[in-house]
Amino acid sequence: MAGHQLIDGYLGALARRLPADVVDELADGLTETYLRHVSSGLGRDAAAGAAVAEFGEPDEVVAAFVQHSPGRRVARALLCTGPPVGLCWGATLATSHAWSWPVPAAARLAFPLTLLAVVTALAVAATGSRSYRRTRIAAPAGLGLIALDTGVLAAVVLIAPPFVWPMALAIPASLTRITLTVRAMPALLSATGIRRPPAGR
Amino acid sequence: MLLLAALSDGPRHGYAVKEALREGSGGRFDLPTGTVYPALHRLEAAGLIAGSWSVVDGRRRRTYRLTAAGRRRLAADRAGWRDFAAAVTALLEGQPWPATS
Numbered sequence: 001m002a003g004h005q006l007i008d009g010y011l012g013a014l015a016r017r018l019p020a021d022v023v024d025e026l027a028d029g030l031t032e033t034y035l036r037h038v039s040s041g042l043g044r045d046a047a048a049g050a051a052v053a054e055f056g057e058p059d060e061v062v063a064a065f066v067q068h069s070p071g072r073r074v075a076r077a078l079l080c081t082g083p084p085v086g087l088c089w090g091a092t093l094a095t096s097h098a099w100s101w102p103v104p105a106a107a108r109l110a111f112p113l114t115l116l117a118v119v120t121a122l123a124v125a126a127t128g129s130r131s132y133r134r135t136r137i138a139a140p141a142g143l144g145l146i147a148l149d150t151g152v153l154a155a156v157v158l159i160a161p162p163f164v165w166p167m168a169l170a171i172p173a174s175l176t177r178i179t180l181t182v183r184a185m186p187a188l189l190s191a192t193g194i195r196r197p198p199a200g201r
Numbered sequence: 202m203l204l205l206a207a208l209s210d211g212p213r214h215g216y217a218v219k220e221a222l223r224e225g226s227g228g229r230f231d232l233p234t235g236t237v238y239p240a241l242h243r244l245e246a247a248g249l250i251a252g253s254w255s256v257v258d259g260r261r262r263r264t265y266r267l268t269a270a271g272r273r274r275l276a277a278d279r280a281g282w283r284d285f286a287a288a289v290t291a292l293l294e295g296q297p298w299p300a301t302s
Contacts (some may be wrong), residue, residue: 024261029216029234056233064239
Protein backbone atom coordinates (compact mmCIF):
# COMPACT_ATOMS: atom_id res chain seq x y z
CA MET A 1 0.00 0.00 0.00
CA ALA A 2 1.03 3.61 -0.44
CA GLY A 3 1.23 4.19 3.31
CA HIS A 4 -1.25 7.05 3.31
CA GLN A 5 -4.30 6.92 5.55
CA LEU A 6 -6.68 8.17 2.85
CA ILE A 7 -5.56 5.57 0.35
CA ASP A 8 -5.56 2.78 2.90
CA GLY A 9 -9.09 3.76 3.93
CA TYR A 10 -10.24 3.81 0.32
CA LEU A 11 -8.77 0.35 -0.32
CA GLY A 12 -10.27 -0.90 2.95
CA ALA A 13 -13.73 0.18 1.74
CA LEU A 14 -13.18 -1.76 -1.50
CA ALA A 15 -11.72 -4.80 0.33
CA ARG A 16 -14.97 -5.25 2.23
CA ARG A 17 -16.91 -5.54 -1.04
CA LEU A 18 -14.62 -6.97 -3.74
CA PRO A 19 -12.50 -10.15 -4.16
CA ALA A 20 -8.96 -10.03 -2.82
CA ASP A 21 -7.28 -10.30 -6.25
CA VAL A 22 -9.30 -7.37 -7.54
CA VAL A 23 -8.34 -5.26 -4.53
CA ASP A 24 -4.65 -6.13 -5.00
CA GLU A 25 -4.87 -4.99 -8.62
CA LEU A 26 -6.64 -1.77 -7.66
CA ALA A 27 -4.13 -1.15 -4.85
CA ASP A 28 -1.28 -1.31 -7.36
CA GLY A 29 -3.02 1.14 -9.70
CA LEU A 30 -3.94 3.51 -6.88
CA THR A 31 -0.38 3.47 -5.54
CA GLU A 32 0.97 4.19 -9.03
CA THR A 33 -1.44 7.11 -9.33
CA TYR A 34 -0.44 8.45 -5.92
CA LEU A 35 3.29 8.16 -6.67
CA ARG A 36 2.84 9.93 -10.01
CA HIS A 37 1.16 12.86 -8.26
CA VAL A 38 3.91 12.96 -5.62
CA SER A 39 6.62 12.95 -8.29
CA SER A 40 4.84 15.77 -10.09
CA GLY A 41 5.29 17.94 -7.01
CA LEU A 42 2.08 17.53 -4.99
CA GLY A 43 2.31 17.07 -1.24
CA ARG A 44 1.45 13.66 0.19
CA ASP A 45 -2.08 14.62 1.29
CA ALA A 46 -2.90 16.42 -1.94
CA ALA A 47 -1.46 13.52 -3.97
CA ALA A 48 -3.56 11.00 -2.04
CA GLY A 49 -6.69 13.11 -2.53
CA ALA A 50 -6.01 13.49 -6.25
CA ALA A 51 -5.35 9.75 -6.66
CA VAL A 52 -8.59 8.80 -4.90
CA ALA A 53 -10.56 11.35 -6.93
CA GLU A 54 -9.02 10.00 -10.14
CA PHE A 55 -10.13 6.45 -9.27
CA GLY A 56 -13.76 7.39 -8.66
CA GLU A 57 -16.15 6.78 -5.78
CA PRO A 58 -15.93 3.28 -4.21
CA ASP A 59 -19.64 2.75 -4.99
CA GLU A 60 -18.97 3.54 -8.65
CA VAL A 61 -16.00 1.14 -8.82
CA VAL A 62 -17.87 -1.68 -7.06
CA ALA A 63 -20.92 -1.21 -9.30
CA ALA A 64 -18.74 -1.51 -12.40
CA PHE A 65 -17.22 -4.77 -11.15
CA VAL A 66 -20.64 -6.16 -10.16
CA GLN A 67 -22.05 -5.34 -13.59
CA HIS A 68 -19.33 -7.41 -15.30
CA SER A 69 -19.05 -10.16 -12.66
CA PRO A 70 -19.18 -13.76 -13.89
CA GLY A 71 -21.81 -14.60 -11.26
CA ARG A 72 -24.25 -11.98 -12.51
CA ARG A 73 -23.66 -12.89 -16.16
CA VAL A 74 -24.06 -16.65 -15.65
CA ALA A 75 -27.09 -16.23 -13.37
CA ARG A 76 -28.85 -14.19 -16.05
CA ALA A 77 -28.07 -16.78 -18.71
CA LEU A 78 -29.29 -19.67 -16.55
CA LEU A 79 -32.49 -17.83 -15.68
CA CYS A 80 -33.17 -17.42 -19.41
CA THR A 81 -32.95 -21.20 -19.85
CA GLY A 82 -35.66 -21.73 -17.21
CA PRO A 83 -38.83 -21.17 -19.27
CA PRO A 84 -37.89 -23.26 -22.35
CA VAL A 85 -36.37 -26.15 -20.39
CA GLY A 86 -39.20 -26.04 -17.87
CA LEU A 87 -41.77 -26.10 -20.68
CA CYS A 88 -40.11 -29.15 -22.23
CA TRP A 89 -40.10 -31.02 -18.93
CA GLY A 90 -43.62 -29.90 -18.06
CA ALA A 91 -44.89 -31.34 -21.33
CA THR A 92 -42.87 -34.51 -20.75
CA LEU A 93 -44.16 -35.06 -17.22
CA ALA A 94 -47.75 -34.29 -18.21
CA THR A 95 -47.87 -36.53 -21.27
CA SER A 96 -46.11 -39.41 -19.50
CA HIS A 97 -48.42 -39.17 -16.45
CA ALA A 98 -45.53 -38.50 -14.09
CA TRP A 99 -47.89 -38.46 -11.11
CA SER A 100 -48.08 -42.26 -11.46
CA TRP A 101 -44.27 -42.71 -11.42
CA PRO A 102 -42.96 -44.65 -8.41
CA VAL A 103 -41.08 -41.72 -6.90
CA PRO A 104 -40.55 -41.52 -3.11
CA ALA A 105 -42.60 -38.86 -1.36
CA ALA A 106 -39.44 -37.19 -0.07
CA ALA A 107 -38.16 -36.72 -3.63
CA ARG A 108 -41.54 -35.34 -4.75
CA LEU A 109 -41.22 -32.71 -2.01
CA ALA A 110 -37.47 -32.04 -2.37
CA PHE A 111 -37.53 -31.35 -6.12
CA PRO A 112 -39.88 -28.34 -6.16
CA LEU A 113 -38.33 -26.92 -3.00
CA THR A 114 -34.83 -27.18 -4.50
CA LEU A 115 -36.10 -25.67 -7.74
CA LEU A 116 -37.61 -22.75 -5.84
CA ALA A 117 -34.36 -22.21 -3.92
CA VAL A 118 -32.26 -22.33 -7.11
CA VAL A 119 -34.48 -19.89 -8.99
CA THR A 120 -34.51 -17.51 -6.03
CA ALA A 121 -30.71 -17.65 -5.70
CA LEU A 122 -30.21 -17.07 -9.42
CA ALA A 123 -32.58 -14.11 -9.31
CA VAL A 124 -30.67 -12.65 -6.35
CA ALA A 125 -27.33 -13.04 -8.19
CA ALA A 126 -28.70 -11.69 -11.47
CA THR A 127 -30.23 -8.54 -10.06
CA GLY A 128 -27.43 -7.34 -7.78
CA SER A 129 -25.97 -4.01 -8.81
CA ARG A 130 -24.04 -2.86 -5.72
CA SER A 131 -22.90 -6.07 -4.02
CA TYR A 132 -20.26 -8.40 -5.48
CA ARG A 133 -20.88 -10.82 -2.62
CA ARG A 134 -24.46 -11.20 -3.85
CA THR A 135 -23.34 -12.35 -7.31
CA ARG A 136 -21.35 -15.20 -5.76
CA ILE A 137 -24.62 -16.98 -4.90
CA ALA A 138 -24.64 -18.02 -8.57
CA ALA A 139 -22.06 -20.75 -7.84
CA PRO A 140 -24.17 -22.83 -5.41
CA ALA A 141 -27.25 -22.05 -7.50
CA GLY A 142 -25.47 -23.46 -10.56
CA LEU A 143 -24.58 -26.61 -8.64
CA GLY A 144 -28.20 -26.90 -7.55
CA LEU A 145 -29.37 -26.58 -11.13
CA ILE A 146 -26.97 -29.32 -12.22
CA ALA A 147 -28.38 -31.52 -9.44
CA LEU A 148 -31.96 -30.83 -10.56
CA ASP A 149 -31.25 -31.59 -14.22
CA THR A 150 -29.31 -34.71 -13.25
CA GLY A 151 -32.08 -35.80 -10.92
CA VAL A 152 -34.83 -35.56 -13.50
CA LEU A 153 -32.68 -37.33 -16.10
CA ALA A 154 -31.88 -40.07 -13.57
CA ALA A 155 -35.58 -40.46 -12.85
CA VAL A 156 -36.32 -40.98 -16.53
CA VAL A 157 -33.50 -43.54 -16.87
CA LEU A 158 -34.39 -45.46 -13.71
CA ILE A 159 -38.17 -45.43 -14.06
CA ALA A 160 -38.00 -45.85 -17.85
CA PRO A 161 -41.50 -44.57 -18.64
CA PRO A 162 -42.90 -45.13 -22.15
CA PHE A 163 -41.36 -42.69 -24.65
CA VAL A 164 -43.33 -39.50 -25.25
CA TRP A 165 -42.29 -36.97 -27.88
CA PRO A 166 -41.50 -34.04 -25.49
CA MET A 167 -38.68 -36.19 -24.09
CA ALA A 168 -36.88 -35.67 -27.39
CA LEU A 169 -36.64 -31.98 -26.49
CA ALA A 170 -36.42 -32.15 -22.71
CA ILE A 171 -33.53 -34.62 -22.42
CA PRO A 172 -31.18 -32.79 -24.84
CA ALA A 173 -32.20 -29.49 -23.25
CA SER A 174 -31.17 -30.66 -19.78
CA LEU A 175 -27.97 -32.28 -21.07
CA THR A 176 -27.05 -29.05 -22.85
CA ARG A 177 -27.76 -26.98 -19.74
CA ILE A 178 -25.70 -29.33 -17.56
CA THR A 179 -22.79 -29.02 -20.00
CA LEU A 180 -22.99 -25.22 -20.17
CA THR A 181 -23.34 -24.90 -16.40
CA VAL A 182 -20.36 -27.19 -15.75
CA ARG A 183 -18.29 -25.11 -18.20
CA ALA A 184 -19.25 -21.92 -16.37
CA MET A 185 -18.45 -23.29 -12.91
CA PRO A 186 -14.66 -22.64 -12.98
CA ALA A 187 -15.28 -18.93 -13.59
CA LEU A 188 -17.82 -18.86 -10.76
CA LEU A 189 -15.64 -20.78 -8.32
CA SER A 190 -12.23 -19.34 -9.21
CA ALA A 191 -12.99 -15.81 -8.01
CA THR A 192 -11.16 -15.54 -4.73
CA GLY A 193 -13.06 -14.64 -1.63
CA ILE A 194 -13.63 -11.22 -0.21
CA ARG A 195 -10.88 -10.52 2.28
CA ARG A 196 -12.00 -9.78 5.81
CA PRO A 197 -10.39 -6.44 6.71
CA PRO A 198 -8.24 -6.29 9.82
CA ALA A 199 -9.86 -4.85 12.93
CA GLY A 200 -9.84 -1.10 13.06
CA ARG A 201 -9.80 -0.55 9.30
CA MET B 202 -11.92 -1.05 -29.01
CA LEU B 203 -9.95 1.77 -27.34
CA LEU B 204 -8.75 -0.52 -24.55
CA LEU B 205 -7.61 -3.07 -27.11
CA ALA B 206 -5.81 -0.33 -29.04
CA ALA B 207 -4.06 0.77 -25.84
CA LEU B 208 -2.58 -2.73 -25.60
CA SER B 209 -1.53 -2.96 -29.26
CA ASP B 210 1.97 -1.63 -28.50
CA GLY B 211 2.62 -4.27 -25.87
CA PRO B 212 1.53 -5.46 -22.42
CA ARG B 213 0.39 -2.86 -19.89
CA HIS B 214 -1.10 -2.88 -16.40
CA GLY B 215 -4.44 -1.22 -15.69
CA TYR B 216 -3.15 2.20 -14.74
CA ALA B 217 -0.81 2.27 -17.75
CA VAL B 218 -3.76 1.44 -20.01
CA LYS B 219 -5.73 4.33 -18.55
CA GLU B 220 -2.76 6.67 -18.99
CA ALA B 221 -2.23 5.52 -22.58
CA LEU B 222 -5.87 6.36 -23.32
CA ARG B 223 -5.56 9.78 -21.69
CA GLU B 224 -2.28 10.71 -23.32
CA GLY B 225 -3.16 9.20 -26.69
CA SER B 226 -6.39 11.21 -26.85
CA GLY B 227 -4.82 14.48 -25.75
CA GLY B 228 -6.73 14.27 -22.46
CA ARG B 229 -10.17 13.75 -24.07
CA PHE B 230 -10.59 10.20 -22.71
CA ASP B 231 -9.74 10.63 -19.04
CA LEU B 232 -11.83 7.82 -17.55
CA PRO B 233 -12.25 7.23 -13.80
CA THR B 234 -9.35 4.84 -13.26
CA GLY B 235 -11.38 2.49 -11.10
CA THR B 236 -13.80 1.77 -13.92
CA VAL B 237 -11.06 0.81 -16.40
CA TYR B 238 -10.29 -2.37 -14.44
CA PRO B 239 -13.77 -3.93 -14.72
CA ALA B 240 -13.69 -3.30 -18.46
CA LEU B 241 -10.31 -5.07 -18.66
CA HIS B 242 -11.77 -8.01 -16.73
CA ARG B 243 -14.67 -8.18 -19.18
CA LEU B 244 -12.27 -8.25 -22.14
CA GLU B 245 -10.27 -10.97 -20.41
CA ALA B 246 -13.42 -13.05 -19.83
CA ALA B 247 -14.19 -12.66 -23.53
CA GLY B 248 -10.74 -14.02 -24.41
CA LEU B 249 -9.60 -10.81 -26.13
CA ILE B 250 -6.84 -10.07 -23.62
CA ALA B 251 -4.90 -12.22 -21.15
CA GLY B 252 -3.68 -11.13 -17.72
CA SER B 253 -0.72 -12.34 -15.69
CA TRP B 254 0.53 -11.50 -12.19
CA SER B 255 3.96 -10.23 -11.23
CA VAL B 256 5.41 -8.48 -8.18
CA VAL B 257 6.70 -4.91 -8.61
CA ASP B 258 8.10 -2.93 -5.66
CA GLY B 259 6.47 -5.43 -3.31
CA ARG B 260 3.03 -4.98 -4.88
CA ARG B 261 1.10 -7.58 -6.86
CA ARG B 262 0.61 -6.26 -10.38
CA ARG B 263 -1.67 -7.65 -13.09
CA THR B 264 -0.46 -7.00 -16.63
CA TYR B 265 -2.57 -7.52 -19.74
CA ARG B 266 -1.64 -8.39 -23.31
CA LEU B 267 -3.67 -8.86 -26.48
CA THR B 268 -4.54 -12.44 -27.44
CA ALA B 269 -4.73 -13.59 -31.06
CA ALA B 270 -8.52 -13.14 -30.88
CA GLY B 271 -8.00 -9.64 -29.49
CA ARG B 272 -5.70 -8.71 -32.38
CA ARG B 273 -8.28 -9.95 -34.88
CA ARG B 274 -11.05 -8.02 -33.14
CA LEU B 275 -8.95 -4.85 -33.04
CA ALA B 276 -8.12 -5.11 -36.75
CA ALA B 277 -11.80 -5.60 -37.61
CA ASP B 278 -12.89 -2.74 -35.35
CA ARG B 279 -10.26 -0.42 -36.84
CA ALA B 280 -11.40 -1.21 -40.38
CA GLY B 281 -15.04 -0.69 -39.41
CA TRP B 282 -14.26 2.60 -37.72
CA ARG B 283 -12.28 3.89 -40.74
CA ASP B 284 -15.23 3.11 -43.05
CA PHE B 285 -17.71 4.73 -40.68
CA ALA B 286 -15.57 7.83 -40.14
CA ALA B 287 -14.93 8.21 -43.87
CA ALA B 288 -18.65 7.98 -44.62
CA VAL B 289 -19.56 10.56 -41.96
CA THR B 290 -16.80 12.88 -43.19
CA ALA B 291 -18.07 12.57 -46.74
CA LEU B 292 -21.60 13.49 -45.64
CA LEU B 293 -20.56 16.42 -43.46
CA GLU B 294 -18.08 17.93 -45.89
CA GLY B 295 -19.77 17.09 -49.18
CA GLN B 296 -16.95 14.90 -50.41
CA PRO B 297 -17.47 11.97 -52.80
CA TRP B 298 -18.71 8.82 -51.04
CA PRO B 299 -15.66 6.69 -50.19
CA ALA B 300 -15.24 3.24 -51.65
CA THR B 301 -15.70 0.60 -48.94
CA SER B 302 -12.83 -1.77 -48.35
